[in-house]
Amino acid sequence: MEHVIVTDPPRADLEQVTHLAGYGVATVHEALGRSGLLGPDLRPIQDGTRVGGTAVTALCWPGDNLMIHAAVEQCREGDLLVVTTTSPCRDGLFGELFATALRRRGVRGLVTTTGVRDVADLRALGFPVWSAAVSAQGTVKATAGAVNVPVVVGGQLVRPGDAILADDDGVLRVRREEVQSGLDASQARLEKEAAAREAFAGGQLGLDRYGLREKLDQLGVRYLSAEEYEKEQA
Template identity: 30%
Template sequence: MTQAPTSLEKTADIYDEHETDIQVCEPIFRDYGGHIRFSGRIVTIKCHEDNSRVKERLGQPGEGRVLVVDAGGSTRCAMLGDLLAQKGVDNGWAGILMYGCIRDAREIGEMPIGVKALATIPKKSIRKGAGETDLPVTFAQVTFRPGDWLYADEDGVVVLPAGE
């Protein structure tokens, strides 16, 4: 392939075109953002029940990228709420894939950003400054590497290597 697919292409079509190189997430995520279809280069965070790094990263320029957060699949607290999602919007992030929970789902659903997560819960996370950034993370049968391409829509989430 000579160029990356556009954000307007369906994940099913991207899969058909790149069947041998593509990774497909297990269907465990629900849509919460105002944009169901989103795509961009991946930026990663690995953190567990501490959203300090999420706040930090969403406060930086997103440049159309997608923040992939490995929160360990925890359903004990929310790692994203409306205030952090708004930071993402204000700073130009295309979307957030959260392997964990969010809160303020109604407000996030009205924002021009893609957000996929496992579920919602009203309990907020702690902030102690824990977590790692810019490393490969694996969940939902996919390894997400910084710089790779993530595409999300109504059918799910797919990832193409950066060289594609």
């Protein structure tokens, strides 16, 4: 691993990223062909928070948060810090003091494959966090890593400046070149869902709206009365 801190990488348009986040992770994920979801392990420490920002990445050694300190300097208004380690680590690399510094710089939240601590303080501060664990285990500041280099989180490549969306449903990466197409696709999906919602409220079934009765028939699914079913099981 090259030990490097990359300064001022290209970023997705922040206004567009903010707009995209408003659609929610699930809608954008579906609209973009179910791509970019950062795995199932990242969960929010708070409820009801939806954010979007541009990624600043920090690659740390396990149990060592030196590069988070270095990453704070590279953060600016509208960023979202993404932290991972060279091998799995659930130690509490991030806490309330980091959040205080990042909030001062206008950072919108943290996504980390590690653990976090000071959870009650983070909630009280209103600093959104999505993490793989909560742990009081402390760390050292001893080993060089990298800042603003591409990292892999949940099987997805995250580059500095990519859009990161996060809410109660999870965390999503949208490549910075795809934010505008994500906006268009998400709006189209939202309109499609609105039409379906109206139809369901009026009593239509998904089986009929989506042509699923034919699918069930093709798959050999039969309708049996309870009496017929009992006879077949006898």
